[in-house]
Amino acid sequence: MTEKQFWQLKPLNEMSAGEWESLCDGCGKCCLIRLEDIDTGEYHTTKACCELLNAETSRCTRYLKRHDLVTDCVKISHTNINNLEWMPSTCAYRLLAEGKELYDWHPLVSGNPESVHKAGISVRSRVIPENKIDEEDLPDYIVKWFD
Ligand code: SF4
Ligand code: SF4
Structure with missing residues (x-):
């Protein structure tokens, strides 16, 4: 029988800082610009x-300073994850908060940090920085494959 791992044994609020950080698969999907439909409240994900x-790596370049530098960069925690409805359905924090298993491509499961990219889950090499796009053109960049 396979030994259970920390994410299968502990609730999110009991994880150490290191365990919490390791849950992030590096997909980068939470760093995409989303547009909210003011009539329906629905979020649309763009490739900006x-x-x-x-x-090119789908990693934050200023991770430790991110919340100082980007005002709407949300600090994910066990207390807010259930309220962040725009978080991608594949996000490990969301999956565990919903009582689901991590996917086989998650680096903690595969043992390979590349597996999230090979599985086509990450945004690596598929996105454009928002400062290279006119804000009014953002609706043209809505995509479906990052939900
Ligand atoms: S969506 Fe979740 S798993 Fe992906 S980069 Fe963001 S926090 Fe990490
Ligand atoms: S500051 Fe970093 S972690 Fe926050 S949204 Fe931007 S790239 Fe993502």
Whole structure:
């Protein structure tokens, strides 16, 4: 029988800082610009990303300072994850908060940080920094494959 791992044994609020950080698969999907339909409240994901995201690695370039530098960069925690309805359905924090398992491509499961990219889950090399796009053109960048 396979031994259970920390994310299968502990609730999110009991994880150490290191365990919490390791849950992030590095997909970069939470760093995409989303547009909210003011009539329906529905979010639409674009392939424009925060200008601090490295589009070629899908990693934040200023991770430790991110909340000082980008006012709408949300600090994800066990207390707010259930209220962040725009978070991608594949996000490990969301999956665990919903009582679901991590996918096979998650680096903690596969043992390979590349597996999230190979599975086509990450935004690596598929996004454009928001500062290279006119804000009024953002609706033209709405995509479906990042939900
Ligand atoms: S969506 Fe979740 S797993 Fe992906 S980069 Fe953001 S926090 Fe990490
Ligand atoms: S500051 Fe970093 S973590 Fe926050 S949205 Fe931008 S790229 Fe993502």
